[in-house]
Amino acid sequence: MKTERLTTKSLDERLAFIADHGDKLHPPEGGWLRSVRDGLGISQREAAAAAGVTQQAFDQFESGELKASITLERLQKAAAALGCEVVYFLRPAEASGSTFTSLTERRTRVKKPASKPAQRPPEQRHSEDLPLNLL
Numbered sequence: 001m002k003t004e005r006l007t008t009k010s011l012d013e014r015l016a017f018i019a020d021h022g023d024k025l026h027p028p029e030g031g032w033l034r035s036v037r038d039g040l041g042i043s044q045r046e047a048a049a050a051a052g053v054t055q056q057a058f059d060q061f062e063s064g065e066l067k068a069s070i071t072l073e074r075l076q077k078a079a080a081a082l083g084c085e086v087v088y089f090l091r092p093a094e095a096s097g098s099t100f101t102s103l104t105e106r107r108t109r110v111k112k113p114a115s116k117p118a119q120r121p122p123e124q125r126h127s128e129d130l131p132l133n134l135l
Helices: 008-019 032-040 044-051 055-067 072-081 100-109
Strands: none
Touching: 008 100, 032 055, 032 072, 044 055, 044 072, 055 072
């Protein structure tokens, strides 16, 4: 599968589309899994059976989402059990700028310190590394 390389402009276009609905993208108070499950009238036991896990495991999926400790794989499994799919995106933090273009411009303005060449610890240096007057 070939990965599509997105330009800053195309990232900004996607961001603009998402920004129009940004207020609705934040998770509900109880998390997406629980809110969708409750909204669909599905018990945790039913959702667990559909996911092929125990009820306790599905409960851990829901609590893991709230703690931001659920893996993407488990979130996808739980979502599929509810007839859903996981869709996520990254957006520039407000402090970084409102677009990927401004984020890129900010990164290029920040000067990176010149790096020093790596030096080996004395015990790993060879005689050819030492100045001639020390030999």
